[in-house]
Amino acid sequence: MKIDSKKALDAAKEKARQRMENETIRILICAGTGCVASGSLDIAAALKEATKDIKAEVTFIEDGCKSIAVKTSGCHGFCAMGPLVRIEPLGVLYTKVTVDDVEEIVETTIKKGEIIERLAYKHPVSGEIYPIEKEIPFYKNQTRIGLMNCGVIDPEDLEEYLARDGYQAIAKALTMSQQEVVDIIKASGLRGRGGGGFPTGLKWQFALDEEREQKYVICNGDEGDPGAFMDRSIMEGDPHKVIEGLMIAGYATGADTGYIYVRAEYPLAVKRLKKAISDAQAYGLLGENILGTDFSFKVIIKEGAGAFVCGEETALMASIEGERGMPRPKPPFPAQRGLWGCPTTINNVETLANVPNIILKGADWFRKLGTENSPGTKTFAITGDVANTGLIEVPMGLTLREVIYDVGGGIKDNKKFKAVQIGGPSGGCLTEEHLDLTLDFDSLSQVGAMIGSGGLVVMDEDTCIVEVARFFMEFTQNESCGKCVLCREGTKRMLEILQRIVDGKGELKDIEKLEDIASAVKDGSLCGLGKTAPNPVLTTLKYFRDEYIAHVVDKKCPAGICEALKVYGINADKCKGCSKCSRVCPVGAISGEIKKPFILDTEKCIKCGACVEACPFDAVEVV
Incomplete structure (x- = not known):
């Protein structure tokens, strides 16, 4: 099927929308990297087999069940609870699902519309059970733009993207002048989501102003921060949106070629991007004379070898050119002299994923979210000592406290919050005094931190x-x-x-x-x-x-983490005098009488930990 005009695009959208509406029950199994590693593809296969002939047995749909669609989606975000299965139209989300749960899900929920409480999310503090996804605090406090399709559509099905206004933004952009497109992005206040927060529209303007025949646009998907997986999840869960955003950037700046630079450690993202490109080409949405216009555009995948420095734009371009990934002096900036000496615009994945919505809904719509100087939303990978780890998207301007406690569910095991490392290795460490600090570019820079790509590593009182x-x-x-x-x-x-x-x-x-x-x-x-x-x-x-x-000075680790600084002692209240600790001590540092508390000589102790493992009463402690 070739889509060679706006009329044909609208017809394809309507056809795809009707197809999805006829899917009376949609079962979406998270197939992001984390859930796939936990066996979600096996769950999907089992659900497909178990539901292939049961339409007539579905009793809770008043008008009868037309069809049941079992789909693998991108990351739902709630990674701590995976594998995840959502069932529409009920809005039910089941957590930590296994293949053994499939039969009960089919018999109870899909056929009868009843909830299986043991598979529903249970709040770690209140103990309240939330079977409906949108009511779970983790989701309820989010606003999704970049992630709006992740976990909602099948990322390998172009028609599902079309049904949700896919490629409508590039169609609209092609009816405007290049400057008009750039002006919308400038007016929106969109700032780069990959690190420093440079204004995206200004970057596009610099490239547009360069009068050169050949220009390039690059999507930076080289996400290397420890604990960060925002860009990976968008590429896996909504690859067409990344491509569409790149196309709009290409049109606005005068480029006919786009590169998506993605690290090879993201094989699922690479696979889905390649399929998305192939499908878009087959439909005529990539290639020559797109939608019957003079605009032609191609997309090339470049797999990086995993060097963290290639997240820096000049090092990234060197890598694409086949050189060692090392940064180059600026100026000249990439917009002036970039890839192969040509004007080049580089935006990260999340930045480009925001572009289609801004074009369709307008700059004012985007500015209503976030803060005055940091409009819109930001995705964060929240990890560490927090109850709900995963991928979130919240409006700029929320406080750390809201993100950690309302969305993240608070500190695990009711321990005390100590610090959060924000922005990965390039970011900074914030403390309890910063919990009410708003998460935006300017507020964080004032305290020596930065949003970076969006990693949030939460640490409790036991962290060194x-x-x-x-x-x-x-x-x-x-x-x-x-x-x-x-x-x-x-x-x-x-x-x-x-x-x-x-x-x-x-x-x-x-x-x-x-x-x-x-x-x-x-x-x-x-x-x-x-x-x-x-x-x-x-x-x-x-x-x-x-x-x-x-x-x-004290030669002591307050958190008791650093091995060389641990000081062991025996808790007399717990010790039963069994002598197991003294028998395994290789240097004779423990002495005592049977059935009386033993004593540990810290001068002799070599901190091997053998006594800790041997004690059946947990009497040997770090003091």
Whole structure:
């Protein structure tokens, strides 16, 4: 089927919409990477087999069941509860589903419309059961734009995307001038969702103003932050929206070729993007004279090898060109001299996923969400010591407290909140005093942090902040491309100092050295990744200096995490005098009499942990 005009596009949309309406019951099984790893494809296969001949047995649909569609979708976002199964029109969401649950789901819910409470979400604090997805606090407090189709449609079915206004935005853009399209994006206030928050419309304007015959647009899907999976989920769950956003960027800036740079560690995203491109070409939505206009556009997938530095735009372009991924000096900026020396516009996945909705609904609609200087929504991957981990999308301007407690469900096991690392290795560490800080570009920059790509790692009272800083510094040091001396050597020296501190060998002067080197790396690195590499160290020193001092002066880890600084003792109230601990101690550090509390000599103790494992009464503790 070729779609060669707006009329043909509307006809295809109506046909697809009617097909979906005839699917009286839609069963959507999450097939994002996390749920696939947990067996969701087996669940989908079992549901297809179990529902293929049961239409007549469905009793809760008054007008009778026309058909039952079992679909695999993209990520639903509620990753902690996967595998997930949603059943429409009931709006029921079942969590942690297994193949063994399929028969009961079919017999109870699909045939009778009744709820299976044991599969419904149970709030970890209140204990309340939420069988309906939209009523679950995790979803209720979200506003989805970039993720609006993720978990709702089959990402490998172009017609389902068409039914939800797919490719209508590019059709509308093609009736406007390039400048008019750029002006809408500028008026919307859309800022880049990949890190620094640079105004998207301004970036497009720079490229449009360049009078060159050949131009390029690039979708940056090289998401390398530990714990971040926002872009991956959008590419897996709504690949056509990414392509459409890239097409609009291409039309607006005068480019006829777009690249999607996605790391090879995202095989499912690569697979679905390639199928989406192939299907769009087959329908005539990519290629020559799109929708009967003079606009022609092609999309090329470039798989990256997984270098963190290739998330930086100039390093990314070097990688596409077949060179080693290393940043280049700016200016000239990519909009002036980018890919193969031609004007190039680079936006990340989430930024482009916002574009179609802005074109269709207008700049004013977008500006009603978020804050004045940070309009719209932002996706976050919320992980760590929070009850509900997963992928969320909320309006800019929500507070950390609202995100962690209302959406995330609070801290696991009712423990105390300690800190949150926001923005990955390039971000910063925020504390309890920042819980009411609004999440927007400007507010975070004022406290030394940044939204970055949107990683949120929540930490409870049992987290060692110094070890967190060491972990992120180890990551950035390993990922440094080595081009800048300050980044290459500075991150290495910072890691050595942090390692000494957690090993119990730190000195007070090490803290001063850390700050000096961090400032030098921040000021002297070439690219944005190098300049932000010290952020976790600088922010943890600012807000948790006492914890660094405890490691250095008291030779103690307040959280009891750092092995070299653990001090073991025996709780006399718990000890039954069984002697198991003394029998396994390799250095004879434990002594006592049978049936009386034993004593541990901390001077002799080598902290091997054998006594902890041997004690049946949990009497050996970190003190």
